[in-house]
Amino acid sequence: MSDQRVDDADxxxxxxxxxxxxxxxxxxxxLAGLAALGVLFFATLPFYYDVHNGQFGVFFFNVFVYVIxxxxxxxxxxxxxxxSLGQNAxxxxxxxxxxxxxxNDVTKTGYYFDPVxxxxxxxxxxxxxxxxxxxxxxxxxxDYFAFGTLGMGMIVTVLFINGGMFxxxxxxxxxxxxxxxxxxxxxxxxxxxxxxxxxxxTLVVYVMTTSRIGLALRAIREDEVSAASHGVNVLKYKVxxxxxxxxxxxxxxxxxxxxxxxxxxSNVLTSNWLFLPILMVxxxxxxxILGPWLGAFVIYLISWYGDSYxxxxxxxxxxxxxxxxxxxxxxGLMGLGQKVPGLRKGGRGSG
Amino acid sequence: MGSLAQILVNxxxxxxxxxxxxxxxxxxxGTMRIIFLAQGTMIVLFxxxxxxxxxxxxxxxxxxxxxxxPLAFVVGLGLFYxxxxxxxxxxxxxxxxxxxxxxxxxxxxxxxxxxxxTPRGINLSYSGAMLVIGEIRISWLRLALLxxxxxxxxxxYLFLKRTRVGxxxxxxxxxxxxTTLQGINSxxxxxxxxxIGIALAGVAGVGMATVxxxxxxxxxxxxxxxxxxxxxxxxGNVFGALAGGLLLGIIENLxxxxxxxxxxxxxxxGVFMLVLIFLPQGLFGRRGLVKKV
Numbered sequence: 119m120s121d122q123r124v125d126d127a128d129x130x131x132x133x134x135x136x137x138x139x140x141x142x143x144x145x146x147x148x149l150a151g152l153a154a155l156g157v158l159f160f161a162t163l164p165f166y167y168d169v170h171n172g173q174f175g176v177f178f179f180n181v182f183v184y185v186i187x188x189x190x191x192x193x194x195x196x197x198x199x200x201x202s203l204g205q206n207a208x209x210x211x212x213x214x215x216x217x218x219x220x221x222n223d224v225t226k227t228g229y230y231f232d233p234v235x236x237x238x239x240x241x242x243x244x245x246x247x248x249x250x251x252x253x254x255x256x257x258x259x260x261d262y263f264a265f266g267t268l269g270m271g272m273i274v275t276v277l278f279i280n281g282g283m284f285x286x287x288x289x290x291x292x293x294x295x296x297x298x299x300x301x302x303x304x305x306x307x308x309x310x311x312x313x314x315x316x317x318x319x320t321l322v323v324y325v326m327t328t329s330r331i332g333l334a335l336r337a338i339r340e341d342e343v344s345a346a347s348h349g350v351n352v353l354k355y356k357v358x359x360x361x362x363x364x365x366x367x368x369x370x371x372x373x374x375x376x377x378x379x380x381x382x383x384s385n386v387l388t389s390n391w392l393f394l395p396i397l398m399v400x401x402x403x404x405x406x407i408l409g410p411w412l413g414a415f416v417i418y419l420i421s422w423y424g425d426s427y428x429x430x431x432x433x434x435x436x437x438x439x440x441x442x443x444x445x446x447x448x449x450g451l452m453g454l455g456q457k458v459p460g461l462r463k464g465g466r467g468s469g
Numbered sequence: 470m471g472s473l474a475q476i477l478v479n480x481x482x483x484x485x486x487x488x489x490x491x492x493x494x495x496x497x498x499g500t501m502r503i504i505f506l507a508q509g510t511m512i513v514l515f516x517x518x519x520x521x522x523x524x525x526x527x528x529x530x531x532x533x534x535x536x537x538x539p540l541a542f543v544v545g546l547g548l549f550y551x552x553x554x555x556x557x558x559x560x561x562x563x564x565x566x567x568x569x570x571x572x573x574x575x576x577x578x579x580x581x582x583x584x585x586x587t588p589r590g591i592n593l594s595y596s597g598a599m600l601v602i603g604e605i606r607i608s609w610l611r612l613a614l615l616x617x618x619x620x621x622x623x624x625x626y627l628f629l630k631r632t633r634v635g636x637x638x639x640x641x642x643x644x645x646x647x648t649t650l651q652g653i654n655s656x657x658x659x660x661x662x663x664x665i666g667i668a669l670a671g672v673a674g675v676g677m678a679t680v681x682x683x684x685x686x687x688x689x690x691x692x693x694x695x696x697x698x699x700x701x702x703x704x705g706n707v708f709g710a711l712a713g714g715l716l717l718g719i720i721e722n723l724x725x726x727x728x729x730x731x732x733x734x735x736x737x738x739g740v741f742m743l744v745l746i747f748l749p750q751g752l753f754g755r756r757g758l759v760k761k762v
Binding site for chain 1: 504552555556563564566567568570571572573574575576577578579581582689693696697700731732734735738739741742745746749
């Protein structure tokens, strides 16, 4: 996965940024241990807790799905600095890819949770992201990329609503009749699949961003012109981050589609799948690997309890939270943790 | 021929709303270099206030222009000093973008809480009045909207060209750093242009209340439409933004007539994508501005 165009000089300057060596690696080790414990806890939870009937099963399942989308956004916007406002389109396209292929029995397997369909649900948004990303990312940056992706999301939504017989229009596609015989809907499967994909996508983002690719991505975020002049193929890396993020959103969409068993424009293409993951990443800490997890738990908790105790008010609270975080805590909750040991603040916002 | 002329006229009248909103976006973008995504939400908020004063106190919407515009100006100043003052100075424009998203989320849902999800609209005694020229029928209210758009564009143009503050705003749009070095207070310049942008949202809100029915979700769509108009017309030119709005209105009406009403959005966002990709400086914009972003 290495790329020769990131030359060694660039690697060295990047290495100098975090000034202290020892404390950082110990911190990392502790975090990795905690993360492993957390994964172990969630993976074994269904053995001593009824995730199908207990309310925390649905809660954690939703959190995991949001984590997948949020990690995708984190990769393109947090690490690479290209604000994408089209993640809901990728989520919806992924859900629809799974639903329409399953509905029309294209693969003929008839499985529930068909891995082939789930991968295709990522591949189609990946291709869409490359097609949209190459022209948008080669000419423009910043705001204009954001609004180009927003326009893409709008077009995709309208296309699915107007899709007629192919997409099922506003009613979408009902998948309940496609359930194979003898398979009982048990949330336990969804829970594990979502957890697995959430962990995998976190690992993918971690591996990508700690490798040479990550150096290129962060170089682009800090200063695109400087990155280009150091021999980073700016367009290639930006499109790569965008497309991998789209892949993740698409797979998340397919998992959610398997859970709803009905895919409609109003449940998989809403702006919730755009703004909530962004909110989660921003609250947790943009450009940090565990930020999306932290953010997803906090935000989903707010909307979960908000829904039961202050019905209808939680979007207002979410708005206040976004504004508050951007005003007072632009580096998120993870940034708060980093401030305590007196570490230097990350590059965001200081460039 | 009659129907085509009617489509063009309707398009221009619809587009005048987009034009007013786009001029506001253009002013804010010029000095602060951010696209204020909550502009549409502000428009809807002022439309609701106009509607509310009409329903509760029977104030004629056109009369409420005199209260809504100053109110919007003050709201703009307040929002700037509360939220955007620090963010506007940052190199990282994503903070401002997300602040605008948060503001949009907040106000949209406040509107939903206060006024509910039912679409609202004002029915005036003179709503149905039509101007008939040959085969073309024009609603007087929509014509008044075009008048409002032209008047707003002219007012902003005169402000930019004839006043000292306006000159400072223009200078800041050219080069903020150099302007600050000349001793001009950059915070004040940003505040003024932001407040005028929100005041224009007030104008558009009154216009929207008189002609359209609107609900709490309309703001986001409208902000995108204003953005499309701005991209089409080009940034950094008051009349360009207005022309972009009118052009977008015409495109939408043509699409509705020749392809179908369900495809309006695809047409306008399609045009948006094409403009962003192939003509980033817009039809009437200055080339240099986009590159500096």
